[in-house]
Amino acid sequence: MTNEIERFPVLRVxxxxxxxxxxxxxxxxxxxxxLDNQELVTLLCSPTNLKYLAIGFLFSEGLxxxxxxxxxxxxxxxxxxxxxxxxxxxxxDRELVFxxxxxxxxxxxxxxYSAADAQSQAKIESQIKxxxxxxxxxxxxxxxxxxxxxxxxxxxxxxxxxxxxxxxxSDDIGRHNAxxxxxxxxxxxxxxxxxxIIITSGRISSEMLLKVAKRSIPxxxxxxxxxxxxxxxxxxxGITLIGSVRGxxxxxxxxxxxxxx
Amino acid sequence: MTNEIERFPVLRVxxxxxxxxxxxxxxxxxxxxxLDNQELVTLLCSPTNLKYLAIGFLFSEGLxxxxxxxxxxxxxxxxxxxxxxxxxxxxxDRELVFxxxxxxxxxxxxxxYSAADAQSQAKIESQIKxxxxxxxxxxxxxxxxxxxxxxxxxxxxxxxxxxxxxxxxSDDIGRHNAxxxxxxxxxxxxxxxxxxIIITSGRISSEMLLKVAKRSIPxxxxxxxxxxxxxxxxxxxGITLIGSVRGxxxxxxxxxxxxxx
Numbered sequence: 001m002t003n004e005i006e007r008f009p010v011l012r013v014x015x016x017x018x019x020x021x022x023x024x025x026x027x028x029x030x031x032x033x034x035l036d037n038q039e040l041v042t043l044l045c046s047p048t049n050l051k052y053l054a055i056g057f058l059f060s061e062g063l064x065x066x067x068x069x070x071x072x073x074x075x076x077x078x079x080x081x082x083x084x085x086x087x088x089x090x091x092x093d094r095e096l097v098f099x100x101x102x103x104x105x106x107x108x109x110x111x112x113y114s115a116a117d118a119q120s121q122a123k124i125e126s127q128i129k130x131x132x133x134x135x136x137x138x139x140x141x142x143x144x145x146x147x148x149x150x151x152x153x154x155x156x157x158x159x160x161x162x163x164x165x166x167x168x169x170s171d172d173i174g175r176h177n178a179x180x181x182x183x184x185x186x187x188x189x190x191x192x193x194x195x196x197i198i199i200t201s202g203r204i205s206s207e208m209l210l211k212v213a214k215r216s217i218p219x220x221x222x223x224x225x226x227x228x229x230x231x232x233x234x235x236x237x238g239i240t241l242i243g244s245v246r247g248x249x250x251x252x253x254x255x256x257x258x259x260x261x
Numbered sequence: 262m263t264n265e266i267e268r269f270p271v272l273r274v275x276x277x278x279x280x281x282x283x284x285x286x287x288x289x290x291x292x293x294x295x296l297d298n299q300e301l302v303t304l305l306c307s308p309t310n311l312k313y314l315a316i317g318f319l320f321s322e323g324l325x326x327x328x329x330x331x332x333x334x335x336x337x338x339x340x341x342x343x344x345x346x347x348x349x350x351x352x353x354d355r356e357l358v359f360x361x362x363x364x365x366x367x368x369x370x371x372x373x374y375s376a377a378d379a380q381s382q383a384k385i386e387s388q389i390k391x392x393x394x395x396x397x398x399x400x401x402x403x404x405x406x407x408x409x410x411x412x413x414x415x416x417x418x419x420x421x422x423x424x425x426x427x428x429x430x431s432d433d434i435g436r437h438n439a440x441x442x443x444x445x446x447x448x449x450x451x452x453x454x455x456x457x458i459i460i461t462s463g464r465i466s467s468e469m470l471l472k473v474a475k476r477s478i479p480x481x482x483x484x485x486x487x488x489x490x491x492x493x494x495x496x497x498x499g500i501t502l503i504g505s506v507r508g509x510x511x512x513x514x515x516x517x518x519x520x521x522x
Contacts, residue, residue: 006489011513013393023512028467028490132274153486153505154464173488203415206289225414227434228267229289251284252272
């Protein structure tokens with residue numbers, strides 16, 4: 001965790017008075033991702049699991065489709081670069097890549113892009129079900145899990161679960177990055193996501209929903225609220241969207257037939 | 262507000278049982294910004310104040326420097342486009358623009374970019390001061406202000422203030438957009454920001470800090486926590502960064518000489 005935080009002297013002001021304390025903040029780390037010698041993007045992220053983040057990002061953006069395409073991955077934390085080489089040089093059209101990235105990101109996205117992606121996205125057919133008790137138990141575990149959040153209140157978290165427990169957990173200053181890190185890990189280690197559940201601390205926008213749909217995940221749970229396009233896409237793509245989970249209350253926005261009992 | 266929300270039927274699950282209710286969600290709206298006939302970017306935003314958002318964005322990204330450069334602004338909400346024309350066709354280098362945008366956005370930014378911008382950013386010398394009482398009063402007003410947040414829990418808010426009251430208020434599904442809308446309004450209406458205060462509901466990252474520094478704002482207040490680069494830049498650029506304001510508690514991360522009493 002030491003790598004992910006930085007301490008600062010802070011003036012703490014409360015009703016009891018003013019004191020000099022030390023506070024921990026989440027570190028921002030610039031990571032440049034290079035695909036077949038083409039510099040694609042620089043993400044601001046938390047400095048962990050850089051390889052997973054790069055691979056998750058490339059899959060989420062549709063620039064890689066299968067693990068078999070990957071020839072080599074080199075991560076250099078000192079330089080803040082991950083180089084990914086594919087077997088056949090992708091020779092990605094620079095303009096096209098830019099076009100995609102511009103329309104991507106948190107609150108900086110586009111549903112032109114989303115709409116196109118959504119149309120090519122197969123409907124998710126998984127018959128998995130989950131009970132409210134299971135949702136509440138998973139979310140409780142999720143909310144107590146992040147040491148970095150407890151220290152800094154400056155990161156988002158994401159988790160891949162089955163109905164009983166958290167399988168993979170990640171945090172990052174970006175809510176998209178936190179999920180991409182989990183997906184990158186699953187892709188590189190051949191871990192299936194089809195019958196699994198994603199939990200996120202962040203709001204569920206159209207981009208978030210599409211990212212999860214690409215990994216064929218049938219249930220997405222958020223502590224926060226969804227946007228209207230998040231709900232519409234979840235409904236259309238056969239995904240059960242559970243939002244605004246607080247204590248023992250939750251909203252099911254779409255495909256509620258997956259709620260058991 | 263009706264324009265900014267969409268209602269959905271929702272299955273509400275609590276300890277008391279299951280009920281069919283209706284919930285409001287924040288609308289995502291794709292806005293394309295065109296500068297001198299060049300399509301620059303599509304932002305996902307809340308569908309209000311599109312002109313202000315476009316202008317705030319272009320200034321935040323450094324593509325416009327003064328209001329006098331602007332010849333014409335046409336906003337077409339139906340098409341989701343704002344066209345901005347300048348007196349001298351900017352002929353912005355497409356590659357350069359892309360390079361900037363790629364490294365921008367929420368949790369998708371870069372401190373290469375930030376570092377370059379920070380170096381060219383003049384230190385803020387304003388001698389304005391604020392008392393803890395004034396901070397607590399402003400934040401209290403701020404937190405009760407957003408009708409859309411109360412309805413949806415799906416938007417960020419931003420406000421421009423003096424030490425006594427909120428002057429301009431904005432919400433948007435993106436924390437960057439909420440601030441850009443305020444800055445756009447100030448720029449188009451010749452409202453100075455130099456001796457003013459920004460409040461945001463979002464975390465303060467390096468990009469957020471730089472956006473505020475560009476408008477020469479001496480004090481930034483956040484309900485949420487800053488990142489390490491947010492704190493470092495605020496310290497370097499002479500900005501007083503107040504974060505984690507909850508009830509009657511706050512942290513002053515930098516330039517605490519502006520705290521009175």
